[in-house]
Amino acid sequence: MKKVSLTALMRQQLETALRASSGRSADTVFGGHEHVMRQTMIALRAGSRMSEHENPGEATLHVLQGRVSMTAGENSWNGSPGDLLIIPDGRHALEAVEDSVVLLTVAKLQHYPRTDISGS
DSSP states (O other): OOOOOHHHHHHHHHHHHHHSTTSEEEEEEEOOTTSSEEEEEEEEOTTOEEEEEOOOEEEEEEEEESOEEEEETTEEEEEOTTOEEEOOSSOEEEEESSSEEEEEEEEEOOOOOOOOOSOO
């Protein structure tokens, strides 16, 4: 079993984001390319933005600290500590209204090799 202090990681990632020229910092808490599920802690300095990008699978965003705004086309959702945003299936963007930390959970869509069951 592995234990991770989200509180300590949150503090560390926010400090890194505040110093970074991009205003962002991220660290994979669990999973990665070899897993279906991946959890990534993302810290954003107030005013910084993750520009529009595709959703790689089913995903949620748990706001741990601060306030964020997610947009997808003409739609937008605001998130505060304790909110769980269901990420839309499509292009979306995220902006930090305040210094913020979120936990992104993604379950990647699996692509299994096609099996020919016709016998030929």
